[in-house]
Amino acid sequence: MTESGNPSQPANVNEYNASHIQVLKGLEAIRRRPGMYIGSTSExxxxxxxxxxxxxxxxEHLAGHADTIDVTITPDGAIRVADNGRxxxxxxxxxxGMSALERELTELSFGTKPHSGYGVSGGISGLGLCVVNALSSRLTVEVHRDGHRWTQAYEKGxxxxxxxxxxxxxxxxTAITFMPDAVIFETTHYSFATxxxxxxxLAFLNDGLAISLTDERPERPARYHHTDGLRAYVAHLNPYPPSLVHSPAIAIESENQDETISVQVAMQWNTWSPGEFRSFANSTRxxxxxxxxxxFRTALTDLINEYARRQRHLRANDKDITxxxxxxxxxxVVSVKLARPVFEGATRTKLSNPEADTYxxxxxxxHLTDWLDHHPDEAAAITRHILNASI
Incomplete structure (x- = not known):
């Protein structure tokens, strides 16, 4: 028999039982493991x-019910987000016995966006308001609908x-004002620049949506409203007109027949930078x-080579342009909107839907083949630029 205290003695399995299993439910789970829902407790x-x-x-804008969002950093450092949706x-x-609003703000299962009536939704976790409420020391919601103004206040969810x-x-x-819980976050100071x-x-990615930001710590207003969408975004990223190979930027927009996936692309070559690529899924970077x-990369490589060979910039025995x-x-800039996006990766910002690749x-x-055929001068300039880069 092994003596008591001997390291080789088997552990007493009765010391580990059901009472040691801790099950976190609802908002408690969010407060105990915030990184699982918003990525981190840092800035x-x-x-x-x-x-x-x-x-x-x-x-609400994507569903056709809102065209304005006002974001305010209040004097005490809280955040107020107001929209003119439903x-x-x-x-x-x-x-x-609970209102739908309260369930949206307090229940994990109800807060998931597939139940919220939106065909396309963004955000990291899909739990949005429920998570923000749980991680705020205080939150107030003000709703204008059904002919009245409605309010409710919360503390830590x-x-x-x-x-x-x-x-x-x-x-x-809807207007939601919340103060992040200083017990949970490493800092509660918001960066106006960020x-x-x-x-x-977001204003670039969503045509017709006006977004304002006001900092009342002191006041520092900003307003964004871009009617030219991703083309304006590319113009913002390409600030030196003399360096442009062609202008304006090429814009592509398409949606499938089932309306389950759409894509917007804007692209422009320049001579001043090595290039910059930004991609989004449901407005999430x-x-x-x-x-x-x-x-996008596969299609672009294939069709540029096809075009170069068709225009005889490449001979039959020439290697493909890399x-x-x-x-x-x-x-x-490539932006897709899907009914059911699937994210993966360390920060959950890698899109894995195979239909997105195909579409x-x-x-x-x-669309790009059609654009090149209908803009021969710009197409020739782009081809020359690419061939020079391949030397």
Whole structure:
């Protein structure tokens, strides 16, 4: 028999039982493991809180119900996001006795966007408002819909007040004000520059959407509204007109018959930079690329070589132009919107939907080939630039 205390003695299995299993439920799980939902508790995660709320307003725009989003950093450092969409639903469900608004803000299972009535939605986790509410020391929501103004206050995700109906109004929309919990985040100081860059990006990616940012710490307003979409985005990234190989930027837009995937592309070659590529899925920056980026690169390499051979810039025994030469000096933005995006990677910013690869290839090949055929002078300039880069 092994003596007690001997390292070789088997552990007493009765010391590990069901009482040692801890199951985190609802908002408790979010507060205990915030990095799983917003990426980190650093400055990056702090700003992601804002973007998750803004995403819901952008979803209202994509659904055709909002054209304005106002973001404000209040004097005490809180964030207010207001839109002129339909307003979060306030109806009380008989089965739970809770309003749809409260369930959206407090329940993980209900907060997921497939249940929210949007065909396309952004954000990292798809839980948006529920996560922001759980990670805020306080949050208030103000809704204008159904002919009245409605309000409710929360603390760390728990309702402090019932949903309250106020005066009549003909307005519509949602305003959410929240203070990130200093116990959870490493810092609660927002960077105007970081917010400004992302909000301008969203305005580029969503035609017809006006987004404003006001900093009341002191006041420093900014407003973004781009009617030319991704073409304006590329012009913003290519600030030196004399260096442009062609102008304006090439713009491509396509949507499949089932309306389950759409793609927008803007691209322009220049002589001053090695090139810059930015890709997005449902307005979320895909820093690690993915299927849509692969589809674009594959289509571009194939069709440029096809065009060069068709125009006899390449002879039959010449090698294909490399992808590196084709991308030299190219500034491009690719944005796809899908009904069910699948993200992977360390930061969940790599798109893995195979249909995105296939559809982007088809759309770019068809529309860019047509553009080159109808713009022979610009096409010749682009081809010369690429051939020079391949030498």
């Amino acid at each position: 990056r995660g702090l700003h992601q809180m804002v973007f998750e709320v803004v995403t819901y307003a952008v979803d 307003g979060l639903p306030v109806q009380v469900e008989e089965s739970t 728990t309702p402090l007040t019932p949903l309250t109906r106020h005066e009549e109004t003909g307005n519509h929309g 917010l400004s860059q992302r909000l301008q990006e 895909t820093h690690e690329g993915g299927a849509h980026e692969q589809g 992808a590196e030469a084709i991308h030299e000096g190219l500034t491009a 982007v290839q088809e759309a770019v090949h068809e």
